[in-house]
Amino acid sequence: MKFLFDENFDHHLVELLAATSNAEVAHIKEHLPEGVQDERIKQFAANHGYVIVTEDFRDFWGSLSDFSVLVLCGKLCHLRSRLLADWLIEHWPRIEAALAEAEHPLVASIYYSGRLKIARK
Numbered sequence: 541m542k543f544l545f546d547e548n549f550d551h552h553l554v555e556l557l558a559a560t561s562n563a564e565v566a567h568i569k570e571h572l573p574e575g576v577q578d579e580r581i582k583q584f585a586a587n588h589g590y591v592i593v594t595e596d597f598r599d600f601w602g603s604l605s606d607f608s609v610l611v612l613c614g615k616l617c618h619l620r621s622r623l624l625a626d627w628l629i630e631h632w633p634r635i636e637a638a639l640a641e642a643e644h645p646l647v648a649s650i651y652y653s654g655r656l657k658i659a660r661k
């Protein structure tokens with residue numbers, strides 16, 4: 541699995557998660573310039589097999605048939621970077637395993653409770 545975190549996430553959080561994950565985990569800034577349009581992010585993710593990780597699903601709603609999205613929902617969107625990093629590190633193995641087994645493309649929502657909701661597109 542390959543995960544691409546959007547600009548809303550601190551790159552230190554992504555580096556910490558990448559160091560503890562079996563998957564390829566990257567920050568968008570590693571591949572595309574800052575402030576890049578959402579269309580380029582969608583194309584990049586589709587072309588390189590990334591699941592986009594975001595807090596703002598609306599940015600990616602348009603052309604969902606080409607790529608997968610993991611949306612952090614509710615309280616997760618309001619955690620500071622360190623608390624979010626701790627939460628993600630604790631829950632990441634289960635999230636990663638569930639998404640690896642699922643048929644793609646998909647939209648997955650993860651909640652603070654740990655509930656993962658996967659919807660096929």
